[in-house]
Amino acid sequence: MITGEMKNKVDKIWETFWTGGITNPLTVIEQFTYLLFIKGLDDAELIKEQEAEVLGLPYEGIFPEDKQHLRWHRFKQLGSADEMYEVVSKEVFPFIKSLHGNEDSAYSKYMDDAMFLIPTANMLAKIVDGIDNLPMKGRDTQGDLYEYLLSKIATAGTNGQFRTPRHIIKMMVELMKPTPEDIIIDPAMGSAGFLVAASEYLHQHHEDLFLVQGLKEHFHNTMFYGNDMDRTMLRIGAMNMMLHGVDNPNIAYRDSLSEANKDKDKYTLVLANPPFKGSLDYEAVSNDLLKIAKTKKTELLFLSLFIRILKPGGRAAVIVPDGVLFGSSNAHKKIRKEIIDNHKLEAIISMPSGVFKPYAGVSTAIMIFTKTGAGGTDNVWFYDMKADGFSLDDKRTPIEETDIPDIIERFQHLDAEKDRKRTEQSFFVPVEELRENEYDLSINKYKEIEYEEIEYEAPEVILNRIEELEKDISKGIQELKAIIRS
Known part of the structure; x- marks a missing residue:
């Protein structure tokens, strides 16, 4: 589970969705997931490119030459929020929907009716900025994030x-x-x-x-x-x-x-x-x-x-x-x-x-x-x-x-x-x-419970102790009265 700073950052992104008019938790999770997915694709691509470069091997990624501007690290640096919104809504989103050309694949089937529902450029800019600041190193962190998002339901x-x-x-x-x-x-x-x-x-x-x-x-x-x-x-x-x-x-x-x-x-x-x-x-x-x-x-x-x-x-x-x-x-x-x-x-x-x-x-x-x-x-x-x-x-x-x-x-x-x-x-x-x-x-x-035997003092001993306590209390009250009167 995620805690502390990460949790606060996710909550802030969630609040951006909420104040922007997207209040159905599943819709928020879905839109959040699309953007995490878009970022995850670029992160994975960057790692593979670096590995190929170190090994001196050719690498053909999922982003063709004419689609490089659709990558997260590229579109987040665009000059204005409106420009980024235009690219994400009209190019990036259709691109991820068509990633698997095979119509029989699970991805193609269930992305077919996916909709980009973030309504404004400013809202998208805030969310992209928030996601960009999430420490997403490692698959465990990503799994924890998914779990936390789903806990919002x-x-x-x-x-x-x-x-x-x-x-x-x-x-x-x-x-x-x-x-x-x-x-x-x-x-x-x-x-x-x-x-x-x-x-x-x-x-x-x-x-x-x-x-x-x-x-x-x-x-x-x-x-x-x-x-x-x-x-x-x-x-x-x-x-x-x-x-x-x-x-x-x-x-x-x-x-x-x-x-x-x-x-x-x-x-x-x-x-x-x-x-x-x-x-x-x-x-x-x-x-x-x-x-x-x-x-x-x-x-x-x-x-x-x-x-x-x-x-x-x-x-x-x-x-x-x-x-x-x-x-x-x-x-x-x-x-x-x-x-x-x-x-x-x-x-x-x-x-x-x-x-x-x-x-x-x-x-x-x-x-x-x-x-x-x-x-x-x-x-x-x-x-x-x-x-x-x-x-x-x-x-x-x-x-x-x-x-x-x-x-x-x-x-x-x-x-x-x-x-x-x-x-x-x-x-x-x-x-x-x-x-x-x-x-x-x-x-x-089938479980057996071991009970510990507890030995209590004899009733006479307990009663004598209660009597002594009562005497002490009574004596204390008398002393208090004497102080008040003087």
């Missing part, structure tokens, strides 16, 4: 969607360790945070994949998939992916739960935080999903979807509301039974209720499982996360306490967890015990 959407904190996304990606061969999907992608984090992980841990032509092609064209039903978020997601070095992500305007989604046995890794609280009509839901558990609840339907779309051996790390873990309806029990008995449930990481503030105070957990079709659940690892590095109130200010490094370390060495007691922060529960408890996955069902 103060309420959850109609289906209960809200933004996943970036450090939680990063933790889930590090737990799953994506490989260069993976085919990754987020069926409720929003701004593509999970996909971006997965691409970043591969950049950091598998840099050699970009030296192998087949893997490089896979990374840019067939590795990343995302669905959403909000075109604004699809545009933001497409730009986000492109800025993070994925040329052609497979982003689709699609209701993942509908009959129109035919995906089956297609992906090797699901990373998602699907909408909670939603309730759909049976007619709107794919019949395949209702076979596992007949329900209208989106959080259960998405679990059925994850099972269907994963290839055998495919893995999932997904966020679910606590109700999924212990709900007593037939649908709740059926979906838990399906995952435990017919696939391999590996871990339940219980998160504190403040993780999603200020959007919601709902308690959630991360569920990690592998699709097998033949069972395999033996011992399920439970972890009781108590801190994530931020306060658990609406302010979410940074604090020192965090369990995230411990979670990652322990999950990567589960063999060392076998002797942990139920009184500790993490422990195993055998599958037989889960079945005996009607597949209840709530950590509180």
Whole structure:
């Protein structure tokens, strides 16, 4: 998360939008993102040009010779605000909309109806100046900025969607360790945070994949998939992916739960935080999903979807509301039974209720499982996360306490967890015990609390002490009265 000076600068830019008449938070984010994207393209181009010059290699960038004036560092230096406005609105914006000539690309599809809505030259000049002063060094800063912008959407959407904190996304990606061969999907992608984090992980841990032509092609064209039903978020997601070095992500305007989604046995890794609280009509839901558990609840339907779309051996790390873990309806029990008995449930990481503030105070957990079709659940690892590095109130200010490094370390060495007691922060529960408890996955069902015995003094001793205190009080009052009278 961003704090201090950076936060103040972003707030000031936001205020410029607001006072200029753009008051819809999503519209502000979208227009803000266009300009960040335009600047990001130029920044990336400058780095590549410098690298090519050092190596003595030819470099053909995305800005042709006759379009050099469309670059951020060029148009921001134009003599007047009106001149810059003319260039940005009439040339730069159409240029970024047509960046991907391929009409089938996600970028082209969702930029097609993008509109430049900044109304005046002076307003644009203020915003460009503000963005130019943002310290945008490094991809982490950019990710933090996106997260902060999205946090400006103060309420959850109609289906209960809200933004996943970036450090939680990063933790889930590090737990799953994506490989260069993976085919990754987020069926409720929003701004593509999970996909971006997965691409970043591969950049950091598998840099050699970009030296192998087949893997490089896979990374840019067939590795990343995302669905959403909000075109604004699809545009933001497409730009986000492109800025993070994925040329052609497979982003689709699609209701993942509908009959129109035919995906089956297609992906090797699901990373998602699907909408909670939603309730759909049976007619709107794919019949395949209702076979596992007949329900209208989106959080259960998405679990059925994850099972269907994963290839055998495919893995999932997904966020679910606590109700999924212990709900007593037939649908709740059926979906838990399906995952435990017919696939391999590996871990339940219980998160504190403040993780999603200020959007919601709902308690959630991360569920990690592998699709097998033949069972395999033996011992399920439970972890009781108590801190994530931020306060658990609406302010979410940074604090020192965090369990995230411990979670990652322990999950990567589960063999060392076998002797942990139920009184500790993490422990195993055998599958037989889960079945005996009607597949209840709530950590509180299995966690044991050690109570310290407290010895109190005998009642007579306490009473004598109270009497002595009363005598002292009475004596003090008498002394005060004597002072007042004299």
